[in-house]
Amino acid sequence: MTRTGAQYGRQLVNRDYEEEIEQIRRYEDFTTIDWIQDSIVERNRRIRNAKAAKVAYRGPSGEITPTWVWAQLWRFLRAGEPWLVISLVGIFIGMNAALISIITEWLSDIKMGYCMDGWWLNSQFCCLEVESDEEFCPSWHLWSTATLVGWLIYVIFAAIFSFVAAHLVRSMAKYAAGSGISEIKCILTGFVMQGFLGYATFFIKSLTLPLVIASGLSVGKEGPSVHVACCIGAIVASWFQRFSRSQGKMREIITAASAAGVAVAFGSPIGGVLFSIEEMSQMFRIKTMWRSFVCALVATFTLSVMNPFRTGKLVLFQVTYSRDWHFFEIIFFIILGIFGGLYGAFVVKFNMQVAAFRRKHLAAHGVAEAVILATLTAAIGYFNRFMRIDMTEMMSILFRECEGGGDHDNLCQMAVQWPMANSLLLATFIRMGLVVISYGAKVPAGIFVPSMAVGATFGRMVGIMVKAMYRAYPHSGIFSICDPNVPCITPGTYAFLGAAAALSGVMRITVTVVVIMFELTGALTYILPTMIVILVTKAVGDFLGTRGIADEAIRFNGYPILENEDHGFNVSVSEVMKKDLDILFASGMIVSDIEQLLASTNVKGFPIVTSGSSQTLVGYMGRTELRYVLDKAQNVGDISPSTPCAFTRGASDQEDFVLSDMTSGSALGVEEDVATELIETSATIDVLKLWPWVNQTPLTVSPQLPLEIVTQLFKRMGPRVILVEEHGSLKGLVTVKDVLRFNAVEQPVGDLHWNTGELEAILDVMWNWAVGIADTSINWYRRLIRR
Numbered sequence: 006m007t008r009t010g011a012q013y014g015r016q017l018v019n020r021d022y023e024e025e026i027e028q029i030r031r032y033e034d035f036t037t038i039d040w041i042q043d044s045i046v047e048r049n050r051r052i053r054n055a056k057a058a059k060v061a062y063r064g065p066s067g068e069i070t071p072t073w074v075w076a077q078l079w080r081f082l083r084a085g086e087p088w089l090v091i092s093l094v095g096i097f098i099g100m101n102a103a104l105i106s107i108i109t110e111w112l113s114d115i116k117m118g119y120c121m122d123g124w125w126l127n128s129q130f131c132c133l134e135v136e137s138d139e140e141f142c143p144s145w146h147l148w149s150t151a152t153l154v155g156w157l158i159y160v161i162f163a164a165i166f167s168f169v170a171a172h173l174v175r176s177m178a179k180y181a182a183g184s185g186i187s188e189i190k191c192i193l194t195g196f197v198m199q200g201f202l203g204y205a206t207f208f209i210k211s212l213t214l215p216l217v218i219a220s221g222l223s224v225g226k227e228g229p230s231v232h233v234a235c236c237i238g239a240i241v242a243s244w245f246q247r248f249s250r251s252q253g254k255m256r257e258i259i260t261a262a263s264a265a266g267v268a269v270a271f272g273s274p275i276g277g278v279l280f281s282i283e284e285m286s287q288m289f290r291i292k293t294m295w296r297s298f299v300c301a302l303v304a305t306f307t308l309s310v311m312n313p314f315r316t317g318k319l320v321l322f323q324v325t326y327s328r329d330w331h332f333f334e335i336i337f338f339i340i341l342g343i344f345g346g347l348y349g350a351f352v353v354k355f356n357m358q359v360a361a362f363r364r365k366h367l368a369a370h371g372v373a374e375a376v377i378l379a380t381l382t383a384a385i386g387y388f389n390r391f392m393r394i395d396m397t398e399m400m401s402i403l404f405r406e407c408e409g410g411g412d413h414d415n416l417c418q419m420a421v422q423w424p425m426a427n428s429l430l431l432a433t434f435i436r437m438g439l440v441v442i443s444y445g446a447k448v449p450a451g452i453f454v455p456s457m458a459v460g461a462t463f464g465r466m467v468g469i470m471v472k473a474m475y476r477a478y479p480h481s482g483i484f485s486i487c488d489p490n491v492p493c494i495t496p497g498t499y500a501f502l503g504a505a506a507a508l509s510g511v512m513r514i515t516v517t518v519v520v521i522m523f524e525l526t527g528a529l530t531y532i533l534p535t536m537i538v539i540l541v542t543k544a545v546g547d548f549l550g551t552r553g554i555a556d557e558a559i560r561f562n563g564y565p566i567l568e569n570e571d572h573g574f575n576v577s578v579s580e581v582m583k584k585d586l587d588i589l590f591a592s593g594m595i596v597s598d599i600e601q602l603l604a605s606t607n608v609k610g611f612p613i614v615t616s617g618s619s620q621t622l623v624g625y626m627g628r629t630e631l632r633y634v635l636d637k638a639q640n641v642g643d644i645s646p647s648t649p650c651a652f653t654r655g656a657s658d659q660e661d662f663v664l665s666d667m668t669s670g671s672a673l674g675v676e677e678d679v680a681t682e683l684i685e686t687s688a689t690i691d692v693l694k695l696w697p698w699v700n701q702t703p704l705t706v707s708p709q710l711p712l713e714i715v716t717q718l719f720k721r722m723g724p725r726v727i728l729v730e731e732h733g734s735l736k737g738l739v740t741v742k743d744v745l746r747f748n749a750v751e752q753p754v755g756d757l758h759w760n761t762g763e764l765e766a767i768l769d770v771m772w773n774w775a776v777g778i779a780d781t782s783i784n785w786y787r788r789l790i791r792r
Contacts, residue, residue, distance in 0.1 A: 036609060037565055037741060038195035040723025041704065042627075043252045050251075086247060087296065090258060094241045095265050095300040098234045099307025102269035105215055105226065105233075106313040112219030113395040116162040117155075118147040130315065159393075160383045166220035167379035170213035170448045171372040178209035182371070182447040185210075185232025186284070187558040189263060191566045193256050193286055195723055202259070207236035214449045218395070220379040221386060223439035223458075225396065228451025231266035234304075238262025257293050260286055261300040267521075268301035269308050270453070272319025276521035277301040283517050284555070287720060322400040326528050328495055333483040335537060337471055338502060341464055342538040345506025346545020348437065348459060352452075352511050353554045355441045360561055363445060371447030378443050385439075390414055391432040396458040403465045403500040408492065417496075419476065422469050429466035433459055444554075452554060456511045457504035464503020468496025498531065502538045509542045513553035560749075565741045567720055578715045579708035581747045582729045582737035589613045591623045591653045596635070596693060597646035603632060612728055613652045613699060614735050622735045623653055625703035625728060626695070634698050650693045705730045708737075716744055 111127040120131035122144045132142035148158045174181045180188075180201045188201055200206060210233050218226050242248035242258040249255065263285050268277030278297045282289050308319055367374050386392030391399055407417035415421050440455045472494040475484050487493035501522065509518045522535050559566055587602060589611045602611070609628050615621040638644055705728045706715060715727060719741050729737045 036197050037725055038197065038252050038723070039627075039725035040195060040253070042700075042725075047251055047253060083247070086245060087254075088299065090242055090245055090248065091261055091296050091300045092303050094234075094238045094258065094262050095303025096307050097237045097241065098262065098265045098300075099269055099304040100311065101211060101233060101237065102230060102304070103308050103311035103313040105211060105230070109215040109218045109226065110314075110395075112166065112215050113398075116159050116219065116221075118145055120144055121146050133315075156384075156387045159387050160380055163220045163379045163383035164376050166216040167222065167375045167448065168372060170216040170220070171375035171446075173209055173213050174448055175371055178205040180206045181210040181213060181449055183445065183449070184228030184451045184555070185235070186228050187555045187562070187564070189232060189235050189259070190285055190555065191559060191564040193260060194566050195252070196564060196566065202236045202239035204240060207233060207240060210236070210449050217448045217450065221383045222375070222379050222446070222448070222450070223382060223396075223436055223443045223455045224446070224448070224450035224452070225454030225456075226449070226451055227267070227270040227453035229449040230270045230451070231263050232449075234262045234266030234269070235259050238265075238300075257296060260289075260293055261297040264297035265300040265304035267517075268305045269319070271521050271525065272305065272308075272323060273521045273524035274298070274301040274305045276517055276524055279517040279520050280514070283514050284512070284553075320397065320525070322397055322404055323525050324401070324404040324497070324501070326406060326495065326498060326526060326531065328406070328492065329530050330495075330498065330534055331486055331493070333486070334471070334494075334534070337467055337499065338534050338538050339541050340467060341460075341499065341503045341506045342541025343545055344463055344503065345460060345508075345510035345538065345542035346549065346551070347510075348456070348507050349510025349513065349542070349546050349554075350549040350551040352437070352441055352444075352456070353551055353557055356444055356554060357557055357561055359442050360445050360558075375446050375448050378439075378446055382439055382443070385435060389428060389432050389435070391429060391462055392436060396454050400454075400458060400461045400500070400504060403461045404497050404504075406495055406497050419473075422473055426466045426469045429462045429469070433463045433466065436462070445558075452511060453508060456507040460503035460505065460507025461500040462503075464506075465496055465500035467503070468494065468499030471499070472496055498534070501526070501531070502534055505535055506538045506542045509539045510546055510551075511554050513543075513546060513551065513556070515539050515543055563745075565745060567716055567741060567744065576712040576747075577708060578706060578710050578712055578727075578729055578739055579736070581712055581715075581743050582708070582739040583743060584737045586735075586738060587611055588735070589626065589652060590617065591615050592649075592651060594650045594652075595646065596644060596648045596650060599631065599635065599650060600646070603628070603635075610726060612703075612735055612738065620734045622703075622705070622728065622730050622733060624699040624701045625726070626652070626699050630698045631695070634695060638693055644693055648693050649691070650695055652695050652699055654694075654696045703728050707731060712744070712747075715739060719744065 110129065111125065114127040114129075118128070120126040120128070122131060128142070128145050131144045147155065149155045178200075180198070180203075185201075188196075188198060192198060192201065210229055214226050214229050214233070217224060238258045238261065239255065242255055247254065248258060260281050264274075264277040264281035266277070267280040268274040271277075275298075278294060278301055281297050282294065286293070305319065363374070382392075391403075394402075402416065416425060418425075436455065436459050440452065440459065444450055444452045444455070474481075475487065475493050478484065479487075479489070484493060505518050505522045509515060512518075518539055519532065519535050523529070523532055556568060559568075587606045587608055589599070589602070591613055593616070610625055611628070611631070612625050613623040615623060703726075704718070704722070704724050706718070708729050708731050718724070718727060725740065727739050728735065729739060
């Protein structure tokens, strides 16, 4: 090989070699990605593409050649490839969301009856010609008019749906269980979970999600919709080599897909983008934001074209308001915000307790647990008008204005306002308890809509009470600004704001909720009340020390992700680092020593020092690279177990084998003939030269460096490991798990065990609220009777 060819080979990255290393790494499940190494590999790909582009010059006289035309066309296609992928992902997400919505509505209605015009029609499509909810629909046939029989059929359907869903999840795709948002957050930071975004998870979760929602379990489809959307993003991106070979680019697509998942779940493309920024990603680039916006827009447009509800609405609980709010209502909006904060603290704390119990006692009984929960929910909820129907349908009813067709089942009739308020209060607390025990079951389960449903029932109850106050005391000072010719109080807006408060309280997201609620109503006038409610909810949550339920689930499962609260003040890295290390020596080791070391430990890499006495740091070599080179050398080289190994370059080594373009010093990605020649030349009977694959410039810090700075290095640069050295001597190493372990022991946050005082305080507040509301209702009712 000529020197020019060798230099060219050193500068280019070999595709086959990279893919082989990547195939090995893909089977390293439950590990973290070294983003520094990934960026180096990506840099070398860009160098290769730039070198290849320079080959396609024009002719000797500057004329256009076919090679030049093809090069320009290929360059144009590569520039548009990301937007093609994003568009395809958005289209598939929109289509999948529409199908899930249609199937969910049919399954939810089939528990109550069937359409005689066509068994495949749900009640809405069956009764399209019926103008109002109160009008009789002759085409829709109930299973039975007898209450007991109808209840029994309702419960049986719920049990069947939950059994089928849980069985499919357990037997075919275990990762289809749960919400998936916690795991996706970890994947976006570099955590590897094989199969979590695969084909099986996508198909099983898409199939079982309608069954779970129709079973009546107090879980939602919005969180799982984000997981399904991310599965679509990962699957579509894997069809394109540019994304399948780059962990960073793949995660950009997954981030955009998460935005599209929220967008189709709430009909809120901008809210979806904000969700991906506020909740999903720790580091968010402008380029990723644009791709998220396009993906969310395409997905929402596709859903709109398919029009699954035949109403022009993207989700069932979209609503519009024709009346404004009054300043005296801010007092009651604050009450809704306080409820949202208390609800979030209550659910997060107790749900973690249930999760601990589930892990200890119910791990092997996921199917039975799901069936029992669904049966219990159906048996209890059937007798409450607000729990019997689907949660999204219930919210669409509670959000409406009374004058706009919102008088469903006498909801707006003053004669039954107090029984209605009591029914809403009962539904609030029953569903709250069911959310606590149901979220986390081994079925696709989200918490967005159940929380919104809890807030909606509570908010509507408060709205009914405020409206009753106005009716009882219309000339009171606080109601003086009300126009007597126009309804002063709109209870539907209270349900709407209560839903926002509960969602913000349990997820601990703020701006996203405001924008989602705005996009649901399209009413600029209600942005300020929504912001007030969310601000109060956040203040209450901060006061109680509540973390979002997704963050608590990450900590509960022990996933290696550093949050903003994960830091240690006045602590040096020397107190956290590992000191008892498995190391390699620059010289004096033979092949059998390395094989024995690999067999006796499962660490992902090895620091290299000059000798056992000096401990002078030479570099770092990953386990994957070491295993790969040993296997290749045994195939193409003449080595034996007693062959010496060299991790540093000697004076006689040829400069031609130095890969100068690799800033890490590691020989990942060289031209095939150069790589083969390098291994053949390095693997001889005299010595196995491993130094071309050694990272000669690993990330190192001083033992005295504060831990919070090391934490920031992990967050911003994403290394898998940071070595600790002092004056060139190796002292230890630290990983993300070491930092998390230290924080868990020394600075526990979000402890799963209840503090008795906190528990009693929250329960007392909620109990006093319930008693106060009941007493007020009784007193007002008595006064109205006396009148």
